[in-house]
Amino acid sequence: MVNVDEFIEDATASIRDQIGDEHAIIALSGGVDSSVAATLAYEAVGEQLTPVYVDTGLMRKGETEQIADTFSFMESLRVVDARDRFFDALEGVVDPEEKRKVIGEQFIREFEREAKETDAQYLVQGTIYPDRIESEGNIKSHHNVGGLPDVVDFEGIVEPVRDLYKDEVREVARALGLESIIAERMPFPGPGLAVRVLGEVTPEKVQVARDACHVVEDETEKHEPWQAFAAVIGKGTGVKGDNRVHGWIVSVRSVESRDGMTARAQELPWDTLQRIQSRITGTNENVARVVYDVTHKPPATIEYE
Amino acid sequence: MTRIVVIDNHGQFTHLERRALRDLGVDTELVDNDTDPADIDADGIVLSGGPDMDRIGRSPDYLDLDVPVLGICLGMQILAEELDGRVGSGDYGGYADVDVEILDEDDPLIGSLAPETRVWASHADEVKEVPEGFTHTATSDVCTIEAMSDADRDLYGVQWHPEVAHTDEGEEVFENFIDICEQ
Numbered sequence: 499m500v501n502v503d504e505f506i507e508d509a510t511a512s513i514r515d516q517i518g519d520e521h522a523i524i525a526l527s528g529g530v531d532s533s534v535a536a537t538l539a540y541e542a543v544g545e546q547l548t549p550v551y552v553d554t555g556l557m558r559k560g561e562t563e564q565i566a567d568t569f570s571f572m573e574s575l576r577v578v579d580a581r582d583r584f585f586d587a588l589e590g591v592v593d594p595e596e597k598r599k600v601i602g603e604q605f606i607r608e609f610e611r612e613a614k615e616t617d618a619q620y621l622v623q624g625t626i627y628p629d630r631i632e633s634e635g636n637i638k639s640h641h642n643v644g645g646l647p648d649v650v651d652f653e654g655i656v657e658p659v660r661d662l663y664k665d666e667v668r669e670v671a672r673a674l675g676l677e678s679i680i681a682e683r684m685p686f687p688g689p690g691l692a693v694r695v696l697g698e699v700t701p702e703k704v705q706v707a708r709d710a711c712h713v714v715e716d717e718t719e720k721h722e723p724w725q726a727f728a729a730v731i732g733k734g735t736g737v738k739g740d741n742r743v744h745g746w747i748v749s750v751r752s753v754e755s756r757d758g759m760t761a762r763a764q765e766l767p768w769d770t771l772q773r774i775q776s777r778i779t780g781t782n783e784n785v786a787r788v789v790y791d792v793t794h795k796p797p798a799t800i801e802y803e
Numbered sequence: 804m805t806r807i808v809v810i811d812n813h814g815q816f817t818h819l820e821r822r823a824l825r826d827l828g829v830d831t832e833l834v835d836n837d838t839d840p841a842d843i844d845a846d847g848i849v850l851s852g853g854p855d856m857d858r859i860g861r862s863p864d865y866l867d868l869d870v871p872v873l874g875i876c877l878g879m880q881i882l883a884e885e886l887d888g889r890v891g892s893g894d895y896g897g898y899a900d901v902d903v904e905i906l907d908e909d910d911p912l913i914g915s916l917a918p919e920t921r922v923w924a925s926h927a928d929e930v931k932e933v934p935e936g937f938t939h940t941a942t943s944d945v946c947t948i949e950a951m952s953d954a955d956r957d958l959y960g961v962q963w964h965p966e967v968a969h970t971d972e973g974e975e976v977f978e979n980f981i982d983i984c985e986q
Contacts, residue, residue: 499826627818663822756968759816760923762899794899796925 879960
């Protein structure tokens with residue numbers, strides 16, 4: 499395990515060295531990695547850093563408001579409302595890798611505009627060690643690796659947490675005094691809720707996924723999963739109030755893990771599962787059924803796409 | 804300081820093998836599997852897992868370096884394939900939880916885990932016959948040869964993944980291997 503205090507001291511010194519008197523920019527996703535990278539960079543160079551948060555419309559419930567609040571100490575923070583532009587770009591796209599690509603490209607367009615406006619010479623990214631390994635192994639594409647630097651001609655890229663594992667980043671987050679909600683926050687995929695709705699991304703499906711994820715996080719909290727969420731996986735029949743419905747099928751997943759590399763499906767109590775089912779079907783009239791995923795990783799992955 | 808390098812056969816968990824060794828305080832490094840054996844300076848070698856026997860690079864050459872070798876998953880299959888054992892596809896994929904029975908409690912690598920241990924696995928192929936000089940040291944319901952050892956030549960293989968967090972006594976396997984390398 500990394501020595502946290504030493505790490506923070508070395509990381510801020512090296513960020514300061516690298517950026518010098520220039521201007522830097524970072525895309526703040528709300529996840530632990532970019533939050534830690536941004537805070538380290540902000541401690542190193544202060545207002546020379548512009549953190550940009552893009553609201554893609556694919557974020558968790560209440561996330562945008564919370565980010566704005568948590569990082570209000572950074573006066574240079576920019577919050578961009580890009581929801582409509584993302585849903586337009588995603589219309590008709592069903593392939594998971596294509597979705598990631600479309601989201602990555604739209605994200606780059608949003609970010610490019612901000613970067614040019616601030617005249618940033620350096621790009622700060624929250625890339626962590628497993629991102630690099632997974633990208634090298636082609637298991638899935640991560641949009642915080644590559645992409646951006648090809649479009650904007652930065653002087654250099656700063657990746658303060660590139661050698662850390664997830665659990666180590668969380669240790670650093672704690673030491674940086676980031677609010678516990680950030681430090682303890684569950685992993686959330688880069689493309690957001692877009693990969694928690696199988697097939698085409700529509701505002702309706704994303705709304706169901708957002709609401710269901712919130713219910714799952716809330717109801718599983720006391721069982722301390724490493725990650726818990728819900729995904730909209732298809733449509734099926736149901737019967738509600740004597741009416742047949744053809745509604746969404748929501749799959750609930752709750753896993754235990756140290757680092758995301760392997761995971762065990764959690765043995766949740768029946769009454770917890772039933773409460774989750776009842777809340778999701780009861781408050782979303784377009785959901786017909788809720789299922790629980792019992793598969794470990796391997797053979798499954800944690801996320802669905 | 805003891806130095807144990809991890810040969811990267813493109814496995815998803817390869818970097819966790821490096822991490823396990825790092826956390827146990829030995830000098831370690833991930834090494835590309837096309838590295839010239841003459842450039843490898845180590846007291847022990849871990850052959851990582853990986854997706855495909857066609858992407859093992861120069862892994863077979865490292866068996867001649869006269870230092871202890873621990874083959875993990877595909878790494879163990881490399882030992883079998885290169886020496887005179889046999890590898891084939893399993894009847895039943897070994898994924899996630901597996902209960903492994905230790906057959907040789909005196910084995911330097913996994914004997915201390917006897918009588919049984921809970922491991923995490925991820926493989927379709929398996930070793931069908933151990934090479935000459937090897938002892939069959941562990942078994943399970945889903946895979947007959949879960950581990951094998953040749954303590955005279957200090958060549959060891961495990962079919963499961965001691966480096967992942969869900970394997971119960973994974974760290975102990977690495978500790979035992981470090982002991983072997985330090986002898």
